[in-house]
Amino acid sequence: MNPNLLAVPVALPLFAAALLLAVARWGGRRAITFQRLVAATTLTINLAAALGLTQHALSGHRIVLQMGGWQAPFGITLIADGLTGILLTLTGIVALAVLPFAIATIDLHRERMAFYPLFLLLVMGVNGAFLTGDLFNLYVFFEVLLMASFVLLTVGGQPAQTHSGIRYVVLNLLGSLVFLAAAGIAYGTLGTLNMAQMAERLESAPMAVRTLLAGMLLVAFGGKAALFPLFFWLPSSYHTPPPAVTALFGGLLTKVGVYTIFRSFTLFFPDLLSAWQPLFLGIAGATMLIGALGAMAQPTIRRVLSFHIISHVGFMLMGLGVALQGNGLGVGFGLAAAILYMAHHMLVKTGLILAGGAVEIDMGGDRLQSIGGLVGRRPLLALLFFLSAISLAGIPPFSGFISKLSLLEITLDTRHWTVAAVSVIASVLTLINVMRLWREAFWGTYEHPGRLRPWLLDAPVRRWLVLGPIAGLLLLSLGLGLFGERFFHMTTIAAQQVLDRDGYIAAVNPVNPESVAAPSSKEGSD
């Protein structure tokens, strides 16, 4: 297979966004239709490329692209294995599901303020972060997706958006600075920023360097992933932008942080994965519990769902914590379960935020106290919300069940009773939470607090642009649950690939700069 396909998920959204930015301010109705079409086409091609990559990667290969033909440590490496492929596919699905909802609900002002280019740039940053094999390049892609998310979060300039935007920008900027400092220290001590070569050289690096780097990366990525002590930027900002933006953020952003934690700790510090296991499991348990408990106290639908994101990140980290262990079950089972959980979470969470957003738009507000009785008015929306909610809570036959079950199985298998108990408690709390949402928003007498006549779900085409993606994501979740065995097999392959460090290093095959002997060869370049 042609490795140049690896560049498609990064280059295509970038060029499409550049094209759209050029025409963004023309502003007429036709220009906006054009933007929508270009965005939809781009995301479809992106998903197709991601599917192709995944299919190839899951047959046991790693696809490596050395940009510009420069040998590994000199140029930038893009590498895709099973985990990358799965996440790229999920990113494509989430983006493609949010786009129709955004087309139907985003207002004209935002569309004219370059909403679609920013959407594409966010997808590009996420894809790039999944694909890159270079630590500094990872920083750059992080900044790309953060810049896009900053603007998506604050465009519109409403007071609440501005307030939460400042908090979000400052905390993410601080995390990025920690990451950048870690990259500097890595270059100073290891002399390379290529991730494969870093992994090679970290084996013989002094313990102090390893611990320092691991700690700084954990703080930086943990901040992005909204892990326990660093999660507070998430619930204070995710409820302010339009629901389509929240769904996109909730589906994609924290998962980039989780992915980078997975990648860095399996590749750079596999020994710390067992040495720091109590730390990982402790953070995971605290994150799950805080997220679920925090959600209990929230007054609006989107705030509850934001706290659930935090809770679920804890589940994923729990899988990483037991990745290198296994008694009855094989080593890597935990990681496979965590990847399956990520897939489940990205699909269901996006769908549920979209459904909550539809409720919010239909009601003119999502404060739980002042809404109610939607089940008679909007039966289809109510059904979709209910099914998404029980999938999130982990009721069979949806995907939540199988992914939570496999995570629970491995933690019990490795005798981590406490964290297993905490995860069960967090699951029950999640169930209570989503049932609370259901009871407050859908049951009871019909209350409509907004000044507006509800219109969105009566509009002929928009109605399906809103409900279609939710139903689609729900069907995918159902498929993930019904064919769980097959998908778990896929994630097992991906987990084995992630844990196989030597294979990763051999695939990238970085050369030592000093050993590039021939005088005719190119000099070291940035």
Added chain:
Amino acid sequence: MTQLILALTVGILFACGAYLVMRRGQIKLILGLGLLSHGVNLLLFGSGKLTLGEPPIFTDKKNFLVELATRQLADPLPQALILTAIVISFGITAFMIVLINRRHTITNSDVVQGELVPLLLEGDPFSGDSSTGQEENGFDWLAYEVDEIYERGQMGTFWARVSSDADESAALEREGYDQR
């Protein structure tokens, strides 16, 4: 000696930046973030070996490996990294300044208050009236549409949100992204 000075400078920049970021003033916040990013840039700079007066230019192109082994050249890579980092932090700082200016026009204060307190007291300056209960519903992100477009009944057809382009720009003018 140079290394010591560099390390101390990085440390002082970090300390001052961290102190300023934790203050309540928004201008101090921006200054603190600036100092922090300078500190990180300097740290990146020090991650290549510090050399004086040894630019990474080979005098003899044929035998650059010999030169590489004998001279201690400056490492160009950290400088390229710093350049990238400077551009990124410049962009984010500019964005922050705009954002904080925006908030300053809303709250008329430099001090960071608790969440939404000044807004609840003063109402939403963009909606024109403070008694709508919008904040209470947590539903102010649609305020533009609410007032200008939907209630005028222009939502009838799918693609036609606004009747014409001229109308649209007039609405934009009236609403204004810039309130002044």
